[in-house]
Amino acid sequence: MSSSHEATGGRRELTKAQNRQTILAAARQVFAEMGYGAATVRDIIRATPLASGTFYNYFKSKEEVYQAIRDEVALAIRPRLQEERQRATTVEEFVSGSFRSFFAFVAESRARFRAPSTTADPTRFRMDTPEVIAGFEELRADLHTAIGKGLFPHVDADFLTAAMVGVAFEISERMRLREDCDAAAAADFATALFLGGISSLPKRP
Amino acid sequence: MSSSHEATGGRRELTKAQNRQTILAAARQVFAEMGYGAATVRDIIRATPLASGTFYNYFKSKEEVYQAIRDEVALAIRPRLQEERQRATTVEEFVSGSFRSFFAFVAESRARFRAPSTTADPTRFRMDTPEVIAGFEELRADLHTAIGKGLFPHVDADFLTAAMVGVAFEISERMRLREDCDAAAAADFATALFLGGISSLPKRP
Amino acid sequence: MSSSHEATGGRRELTKAQNRQTILAAARQVFAEMGYGAATVRDIIRATPLASGTFYNYFKSKEEVYQAIRDEVALAIRPRLQEERQRATTVEEFVSGSFRSFFAFVAESRARFRAPSTTADPTRFRMDTPEVIAGFEELRADLHTAIGKGLFPHVDADFLTAAMVGVAFEISERMRLREDCDAAAAADFATALFLGGISSLPKRP
Amino acid sequence: MSSSHEATGGRRELTKAQNRQTILAAARQVFAEMGYGAATVRDIIRATPLASGTFYNYFKSKEEVYQAIRDEVALAIRPRLQEERQRATTVEEFVSGSFRSFFAFVAESRARFRAPSTTADPTRFRMDTPEVIAGFEELRADLHTAIGKGLFPHVDADFLTAAMVGVAFEISERMRLREDCDAAAAADFATALFLGGISSLPKRP
C-alpha cells in the first residue's frame, strides 16, 4: 500500500538488482574495515538487512564477491588509463594523463569505497586488486613500448612502473584522508615529481 | 650424571629460544602466503614441528606474534633510517641515505621474509606493518623539519612522504623478485627520481 | 480466439499430468542414484525443468513422492503375484508362477527404473519398498496357508519367504545388468533351485 | 579420586581408542536407525557424549566413518569365508561351510550392529557394503573355479552367487529378529535349500 511498493512495475527485477548491489556495498565496506582476509561472509551478511541464505543466491563465496568488486573497479578504471596513454604523444601527456585519470577515479569512488575506519587488520586494504595490478601491467607494457619508441629515455621500465604505481597508491590514500580530496593537486604533485625526475634517472646500457 | 644434566640445561635454553624463533619464522611465512587476516594460529602451528599447546607458551594470540615480528623489523630498520637522516646535511644525503638503508635492509631480509609464493589472499602482504609505518611517520616528521629548516624546498611534505614510501615499497618488491636483488641499483634509481624531481615539485604558498 | 483457448485448455490438462510424471520420473532417477535418504527435494527439482515452487503443487514432501512411486509399483506388481499364487494348485505352480511374474515385471520396468549409474550412497537402492515388502508379506501369509494345507512340506515359512525374496531381488538385479535381460531364464533358475531344494529342507516338528 | 580415574595408567591412550569406538558404535546405530543417506554427522555426534569438534579428530566425514565400519566388517568376515571355501572338497562342504560361517558371524555381531529399531528411511540398511560385496565377488570367483573343476555342476555361476547372497542376507535379517538367533538353524536351512536345489538347476550348454 505504500507508494514505493505500488509504483514499481518490475519490483522483482529491481529487488534482485538491488540486493546484489546491497551485498556488494556491504562487502566493500567490510573489506575496507576488517581487511579482506579477516572478513567473513557472515560479516558481510550482517552488514546487510538480508538473510544468510540470500547471500548464496548471488555469490558462491567471499572470493566471488571480491571478484565482482574487482571487475567493477577494473571495468571503470582500466579503459580510462589505457586511453590516456594511447592518446599521449609526449612524456608530459603520458605521465600527467595517467595520474590525472587515476586520482580523479579515486576521488570519484571515495563515496563508494568507504574509507577504512577502524581497521583491526594491520595490513591495509588497498584497491590493490589483481585487476588493478593488471592495469599496471598494461602500464608497464606501454612504458616499454614508449621507451622503445624513444618517447621516454632508456630507463629501467620495471622500476619506473613500480615507482609510478607506488606513488599513485600512496598519494591517493593520503589524498582520500584529506577533507578537500583534491585530485588535481595530487596529480600535479605526482606529475611534477616524475617529469622532473625521469630525465635524471640512470640510463640503461 | 652432572655433565649430562648441565648439557641438558644448556640445550633447554637454546631450545626455548629456538622455539620462539621457529614460531616467528613460521608466522612470517604464513602471513606472507595467506595474508595476515586469513592466517590462523593453526596455520602457524602447522608450519611448525611444535604442538599446538606450545604456541601458547610463547604467544597469547596471532596478534602477539604479529607484534613480535613488527618489533623485530622495527628494531632493525628504524634506527638505521633515523640515523641516516640525522646525519644528512643535504637533500642528496637525506634521500640517498634513506633509500640505500631501506633497500639494503630489504635485500638482507630477503632470506628471512620468504617470498610470498602463491598468495591466496588477493591483498598483498607487505612488510607494511604499523612499526614500519611508524618509521615512515618519522620520515614525515623529519621531512617537515627539513623543509622548515630550508634543507628541502617548500613542498607538500605529506605527499612527498607518501611518494617516498610508495616508491620504496613497490621498487623493493620488484627488486626482491629479481635474481640479482641489487639494492644499490634500486637505491640509485629511487634517489635519482627524487633528486631530479623534487626541485620541480609544486611549491606551497 | 475461441479455438486457441480450447486448445490451451486441453494442453493445460495434459501439462498438469505431465508435470506430475516428470517429477516422479526425476525422483525415481534421483533415488536410484543417491539413495532415498541422501536425496533432497532440491535434487529432484534440479533433475526437472520445473521451478522449485511447482514441486509443492504436486507433492508435499520427498516422502510423498516416495509414497506415490511405491504405490505405482505396488499397484503394478502385487495383484499379479497374488493372482499367480491363488491360481496355483501345486508347489510347482506356486513357485514358478511367482518367480515368472516377478522377473517379468522387473524386466518390463527396466526402462522406467533407470539403472543406478554411479551411486554415491553405498547402501543399494532396491525396489525394496514397503509396498513391495508388503507384497512379500502376502507371500509369507500364502506360504503359511499352503504349508497348513499340505501343499508345501512343513518347513520354516519365514525362512522360506526370506529365501524367495532374497533370491528374487538378487537375481533380478543381476538379470537387469545383462544385455539380454532374460526374465524367463531367471525364473527358470530360481524355480529349479527352490523346487529341487524345498523337499530337502529341514522339517519342523 | 575415583578408582576408575586413578587405576588407568595410560588414560589418554585408552580414552583415544575408546572415543574412536564410541563414534563407530554411535555411527553403526544411527546408520541402522535412519539409514546411511539420511544420517548426518550431527546425528552421530548426538548419539555420543562427545563434542562436535571431536568427531573431526577421528574422521573427516560421514563417509570415512562408514569406510571404517566397512573395513572392520570385511576384515572380520572375508577371511573366514575364504578359508571355508578353500578347505572345501565337496559341494556340501563348500555350501554348508559358507553359510555356517556367515550366519555365525552375523549372530556374533548382533550385539555390535544394533538392530534397526524405528527406521525412518524406507530403504533398509543392510550390512550390504562394498567390502561385503567384494566378499561375494570372491564367492563368485570361487564358484566359477569350482564349476570349472567339476566340483559343481555346470550352472550359471552369477545367478548362483546372487542366489546365495540373497538367501544369506534375507535369512540373516530374519534370524536376527528372532529371540533365539539360531545361526545353526539358519545355516541348515540355507544349506539344505541349495544342496537339494543345485542338482536341479538348468545346466548351461
Added chain:
DNA sequence: AATGAATGAGTTTTCATTCAT
C-alpha cells in the same frame, strides 16, 4: 498453476584455547 528469490533453521566444518598427562 508456474515461477524463482528470500528466508532462516539446520548441517558441516574450523578454530582458538584449555588441560590432563
Added chain:
DNA sequence: TATGAATGAAAACTCATTCAT
C-alpha cells in the same frame, strides 16, 4: 615445558518451504 586431544563457539553452506508476481 611440551604435548595433542577435547571442547564448543562461530563460520561456511544447504535446504525445505513460502510467497509475491
